[in-house]
Every structure is written in structure tokens, then in C-alpha cells.
Amino acid sequence: MTPATRWTVRLRLTLLYGGLVLGTGALLLCVTYVLADHVLPFVKVEPPVQPDLGGAITRPAMPVTGLQNGPARQRAEDLRQFLTASVLALALMTFVSAGLGWVVAGRVLRPLRTIITTTREISARNLHERLAAQGPDDEIKDLADTIDGLLGRLEAAFQAQRAFVANASHELRTPLTFERSLLEIALADPGAGVQDLRAVCERALAGNQEQERLIEALLTLARSQRGLDRLHDVDLAEAASTALGSAREEAARRGLRVEVELGAACAPGDPTLVQRLAANLVDNAVRHNMAGGWVRVWTGLDGGRPALRVSNSGPVIPADQVDALFEPFHKPAADRTGRGSGLGLSIVAAIATAHDAQLDTWPRAEGGLQVRVRFRPA
Known part of the structure; x- marks a missing residue:
């Protein structure tokens, strides 16, 4: 699925809004139709009264079926028109609610898009930047504040790492420079004897031992920070x-x-x-x-x-x-x-x-x- 058609949060919220309106509207329509079906009166057609020859009133049988079916047919037509109008209104409201849902979801998610864009632009070179989200104290602001806290910890970690590398380089370079100076002085002295060279070697060896202790300490520190495998x-x-x-x-x-x-x-x-x-x-x-x-x-x-x-x-x-x-x-x-x-x-x-x-x-x-x-x- 391409980025243009992927299921974004905004699209899912829009479909959710539209689906909720459609579902609740359909349920309301069914309830209204049932109520209307029970409320509309059933018209009962009485046969005309005809006096007989003896003066008594008689009601002949209902030979005219059209008179009975006329009101019922009208009632059914009214229900059908009511249902058609209601379905059209529901479809229109669903379409309108989906459009409004798209707009509302866009406005609600706008700060989130700003957070995403700003976070993508932050790298190791500008870890000092912060989102500094404004607005109501809601979940989106909590997310921005959490990211700001994470950036602060990352910035501190990067600074500590740079300082550590610089200090380690200095600590390792100082004895190396000292040993190199010792050896260069000894080699540059044409009258240096065995005892002099031996003393230089002993001092260089002592410096080498200091470097070994430093490297061992660095390895121990790195091992400690990595965590424990077994207890x-x-x-x-x-x-x-x-x-x-x-x-x-x-x-x-x-x-x-x-x-x-x-x-x-x-x-x-x-x-x-x-x-x-x-x-x-x-x-x-x-x-x-x-x-x-x-x-x-x-x-x-x-x-x-x-x-x-x-x-x-x-x-x-x-x-x-x-x-x-x-x-x-x-x-x-x-x-x-x-x-x-x-x-x-x-x-x-x-x-x-x-x-x-x-x-x-x-x-x-x-x-x-x-x-x-x-x-x-x-």
C-alpha cells in the first residue's frame, strides 16, 4: 500500500466516525419505523346502513373489497415513503459526518504531525532542540514532553560519551608521548651506555603497565555498563x-x-x-x-x-x-x-x-x- 493510500490514523478515525453515525442511525431508523408502524391507525371500513321494509336497520355484507384495501394501501404507502426518506436522510448524515470527521481528525492530529516532523529533523548534531509543545494538558502534550525528556537524556549521554572519549584519549596519549620522548632521547644520545638504556626501558615498562591498568579499567567499565549475563x-x-x-x-x-x-x-x-x-x-x-x-x-x-x-x-x-x-x-x-x-x-x-x-x-x-x-x- 502506497503512502497516499495507507491506513493513516486520520483515515481510520474518519471511517470510525462515519461507521458510528451509520450504525446508530440505522438502529434509530429501525426503532422509529417499528414505532410508526404501531402508531399509524388501522382504518376499519363499516358497511353502509340500509333500512329494511319493516323499518329495521340492517348492515349488508361487505361486497366492496376496494373500500377495505384503500386505507390499508394508503397506510403502507405512507410507511414506505417514511422509510425511503429516512434512508436518504441517514445516507446524507453519514456522508456529512464522515466529512466532518475527516476535518476534526485532521485538527486533532495536527500537533502529532508537528511532533513527527520536528522529531525527524532532530539528529545527533542538534539534540539540544526540543518540541516544547503548547496547548492543553492532554495525551499529545504528554507525548511531546516524554519525547523532550528522552532527547534530554540522549543529549546528556552523547555529551558524556564525547567527554569520555576525549578523556580516555588524553589519558592514553600522555604516557605514550612520555615513552616516545624517553626512547627518542636515549636513541639520540650517542654516549648512552647499557645502564642508561636499561633505565629508559624500565621507565617505559612502568609507563606501559600504567597503560595496561587503564585499558583494563576501561574494559571493566564497559563490561559493567553492558549488564550481567549470569548471576x-x-x-x-x-x-x-x-x-x-x-x-x-x-x-x-x-x-x-x-x-x-x-x-x-x-x-x-x-x-x-x-x-x-x-x-x-x-x-x-x-x-x-x-x-x-x-x-x-x-x-x-x-x-x-x-x-x-x-x-x-x-x-x-x-x-x-x-x-x-x-x-x-x-x-x-x-x-x-x-x-x-x-x-x-x-x-x-x-x-x-x-x-x-x-x-x-x-x-x-x-x-x-x-x-x-x-x-x-x-
């Missing part, structure tokens, strides 16, 4: 214990006191991702701390849900900057030149979302941060 029972206490084992050396070097309370807590999830979530939280608590500070790790049931809670001392974090900590490549001002890619907490947020877990964060008034992740019950 397994994950012991949060075991995941936290493993994370603490990897961070104890760094905590001891910084002089941090580690307090541990690992209660039974089993949650459905991906063991690798949950382990990464715990490791990132512990690593973040150790790294963004102060000399002689502390780190607390707790697992157990919180409100009937298995939970992991990591708290730490450290610098004061303004409440309005807490959400920014979970953005990719965000680094506190004091850690701009330090070790880390700025993906740790963003990976935590992505893993929590993938597990349908509740992530809560509170900045401590004395300094530091408390992060709680509550998983669904197993």
Missing part, C-alpha cells in the same frame, strides 16, 4: 578480604590503621565484578587518605540486604562534589598529578548499577568518605 552467589566478606590483602602493603606504607569487621553477606552477582568493586573501594579509601589515618571495611546485612561498607579518614569533601567523584576520569585537585586513572569510583557506580544495587555515599564532617553498597538478597 552467581558472591561472598562479600571474601571479596572484601581479598581486596584488603592487596591493599595492606600500601596502607602500611602510609601508616594507616585498618579496621575490619566482615560478617556473613552473600549476594547474587558476577564474582569478578564484585571483587573489582570491593578492590576499587578499598584502594580509593587507602589512596585518598592522610598520614596516620584509618580505613574501616564492613560487610553484613543492612536492612535485610547484603552490604559492603568502606569508610576512611582524609581531606574534607564538600557535599556538592560527591556526585562528581563517580564521573569517569574525575580526580580530586590534590591527586591531579598522582597515580590513578580517575576511573575507580565510576567503575564502582557502573558495577552497582549492573547488579541493581543501591550505592550511597556520605562525606564525613571530619574529613574522608563513607561508601555503602547494598545488593539484592540472594
Whole structure:
């Protein structure tokens, strides 16, 4: 069916209006005809009175059939004319109602056509545009507002993607540029010895390891945002214990006191991702701390849900900057030149979302941060 003859909403509404008028009109006509058939009187013809010779009045038999059939024939003709006129009136009203239905449907659907046209013209280059529908607060305006909300989310997602790509490119390009400079300087020095070249290779290898960690973090983030294929029972206490084992050396070097309370807590999830979530939280608590500070790790049931809670001392974090900590490549001002890619907490947020877990964060008034992740019950 071509676009010109396809069953559009306007055409379907027009046919619906016309069909409703035709159906109700036909029903009304039938009822009216039945009523008229019962209301019109049946004329009974009496024979003429004739006196007999004795003075008595007698009524002869009705020999004249035409006198009886005349009124009945007239009554039938009246009903026929009434039915014909009613059918013609019904046909005319059906035609008129279809035309009016076409006009009314066009006016009602005009805002919808405007929405369709405007939405088709919006692309990735002008996602900032909105429908901004005016008029009564009806279903069409609700549809326009819903599309505006969707466009807003798409615009935010595109902007976040562009920022992510730009930040990832910067994070990957910086160590590559540094390694290239090291190698070029070493090769340009004709008097460089074995020890000098070895030192350059070691520094390049360290930079390569940083790139490897960054790429692994990017892959973990992408995997978390994709969602989970299968769920397994994950012991949060075991995941936290493993994370603490990897961070104890760094905590001891910084002089941090580690307090541990690992209660039974089993949650459905991906063991690798949950382990990464715990490791990132512990690593973040150790790294963004102060000399002689502390780190607390707790697992157990919180409100009937298995939970992991990591708290730490450290610098004061303004409440309005807490959400920014979970953005990719965000680094506190004091850690701009330090070790880390700025993906740790963003990976935590992505893993929590993938597990349908509740992530809560509170900045401590004395300094530091408390992060709680509550998983669904197993």
C-alpha cells in the first residue's frame, strides 16, 4: 500500500466516525419505523346502513373489497415513503459526518504531525532542540514532553560519551608521548651506555603497565555498563578480604590503621565484578587518605540486604562534589598529578548499577568518605 493510500490514523478515525453515525442511525431508523408502524391507525371500513321494509336497520355484507384495501394501501404507502426518506436522510448524515470527521481528525492530529516532523529533523548534531509543545494538558502534550525528556537524556549521554572519549584519549596519549620522548632521547644520545638504556626501558615498562591498568579499567567499565549475563552467589566478606590483602602493603606504607569487621553477606552477582568493586573501594579509601589515618571495611546485612561498607579518614569533601567523584576520569585537585586513572569510583557506580544495587555515599564532617553498597538478597 502506497503512502497516499495507507491506513493513516486520520483515515481510520474518519471511517470510525462515519461507521458510528451509520450504525446508530440505522438502529434509530429501525426503532422509529417499528414505532410508526404501531402508531399509524388501522382504518376499519363499516358497511353502509340500509333500512329494511319493516323499518329495521340492517348492515349488508361487505361486497366492496376496494373500500377495505384503500386505507390499508394508503397506510403502507405512507410507511414506505417514511422509510425511503429516512434512508436518504441517514445516507446524507453519514456522508456529512464522515466529512466532518475527516476535518476534526485532521485538527486533532495536527500537533502529532508537528511532533513527527520536528522529531525527524532532530539528529545527533542538534539534540539540544526540543518540541516544547503548547496547548492543553492532554495525551499529545504528554507525548511531546516524554519525547523532550528522552532527547534530554540522549543529549546528556552523547555529551558524556564525547567527554569520555576525549578523556580516555588524553589519558592514553600522555604516557605514550612520555615513552616516545624517553626512547627518542636515549636513541639520540650517542654516549648512552647499557645502564642508561636499561633505565629508559624500565621507565617505559612502568609507563606501559600504567597503560595496561587503564585499558583494563576501561574494559571493566564497559563490561559493567553492558549488564550481567549470569548471576552467581558472591561472598562479600571474601571479596572484601581479598581486596584488603592487596591493599595492606600500601596502607602500611602510609601508616594507616585498618579496621575490619566482615560478617556473613552473600549476594547474587558476577564474582569478578564484585571483587573489582570491593578492590576499587578499598584502594580509593587507602589512596585518598592522610598520614596516620584509618580505613574501616564492613560487610553484613543492612536492612535485610547484603552490604559492603568502606569508610576512611582524609581531606574534607564538600557535599556538592560527591556526585562528581563517580564521573569517569574525575580526580580530586590534590591527586591531579598522582597515580590513578580517575576511573575507580565510576567503575564502582557502573558495577552497582549492573547488579541493581543501591550505592550511597556520605562525606564525613571530619574529613574522608563513607561508601555503602547494598545488593539484592540472594
